[in-house]
Amino acid sequence: MKILITGVAGFIGFRLAERLLKDNHNIYGIDNLNNYYSKKLKVKRLQILKKYKFFKFKKLDLKNKNSLNYIKKFKNINVIYHFAAQAGVRFTLTNPQKYFDDNIKSFFNLIEVVKNNKNTKFFFASSSSVYGDQKKFPLSENIQLNEKNIYGLSKKINEIMCENYSRTFGLKMIGLRFFTVFGEWGRPDMLIFKYIKSNLDKKNFYLNSDGQHFRDFTYIDDVLIILKKLLHTKIKNNYEVFNICSNKPIKVLDVIKKINKWNSTFKFRSKNSKFLNKIEVFKTHGDNKKILKLFKKFKYTSFDKALNNTIKWYLDKKINKIT
Numbered sequence: 001m002k003i004l005i006t007g008v009a010g011f012i013g014f015r016l017a018e019r020l021l022k023d024n025h026n027i028y029g030i031d032n033l034n035n036y037y038s039k040k041l042k043v044k045r046l047q048i049l050k051k052y053k054f055f056k057f058k059k060l061d062l063k064n065k066n067s068l069n070y071i072k073k074f075k076n077i078n079v080i081y082h083f084a085a086q087a088g089v090r091f092t093l094t095n096p097q098k099y100f101d102d103n104i105k106s107f108f109n110l111i112e113v114v115k116n117n118k119n120t121k122f123f124f125a126s127s128s129s130v131y132g133d134q135k136k137f138p139l140s141e142n143i144q145l146n147e148k149n150i151y152g153l154s155k156k157i158n159e160i161m162c163e164n165y166s167r168t169f170g171l172k173m174i175g176l177r178f179f180t181v182f183g184e185w186g187r188p189d190m191l192i193f194k195y196i197k198s199n200l201d202k203k204n205f206y207l208n209s210d211g212q213h214f215r216d217f218t219y220i221d222d223v224l225i226i227l228k229k230l231l232h233t234k235i236k237n238n239y240e241v242f243n244i245c246s247n248k249p250i251k252v253l254d255v256i257k258k259i260n261k262w263n264s265t266f267k268f269r270s271k272n273s274k275f276l277n278k279i280e281v282f283k284t285h286g287d288n289k290k291i292l293k294l295f296k297k298f299k300y301t302s303f304d305k306a307l308n309n310t311i312k313w314y315l316d317k318k319i320n321k322i323t
Helices: 011-022 039-049 065-072 097-114 150-169 191-200 220-232 252-262 289-295 303-317
Strands: 002-006 026-031 055-059 079-082 121-127 172-178 205-208 239-244 270-273
Touching (some): 011 026, 011 039, 011 220, 150 239, 172 220, 191 252, 252 303
Parallel strands (some): 002 079, 026 055, 172 239, 205 270
């Protein structure tokens, strides 16, 4: 199978590419290798992928229409996973233009290229951020969206565009609403790795809202199994959206405590703050019934086991030295 993955040097893109390469799929990866977080980490991910004979990489930026000529050259691409995007919520306060350029303009450019290929299945990364603050949990895919930041808005616009293009051109387009994905080779700008690094560097870690907010942490290995199952599962409708979540939200302060308990050398170097940014949601808690109904049987990894794997990997690889 010929598969194109955008954002292949990113966390989910890299891990999925590696998993599919082990199954001998042909993977074409693209990435602009921006510096939102450690470029060294992205390069290390690519070095692993380049060891596989069925992997080809091209550095390009989707917001540049000339770059899309590279994609137009490929014939008979079976599947596209679009993960390239500007991540992060707080970054929207300082650089909102990036979200228009990388999440909306680039997205439009890509689907304009693939719109005439009805044989290509198009998966794209959405986010739990589209839900915003809600009162009733867990959050199912059919509730009214209430995004409260530009990042969430950009993902909502992606969904609207895909629903329209799918209906107009008969395309198979599947949105993936990811909820706080973590694990080995994860993003260094997210909670778990930021907290571990602050301990290793003996620096304070500022914990918003006294850590009383909740996140639906979802282990990367579970995400990969879900994505592989979706790849090989017949989906009835041309356009669908799925929550990719554990359905088990955890209080952020409890995660910090678990990390400290796991490693006795870690101290609570966290500085609590009552401040919770107005653009951040207090709780994410996704309903995963829709995805479980599709697969019939699926067992998620326990959070404690996933956290153990994640911390051990981070310390063994000395990731703090390159981030």
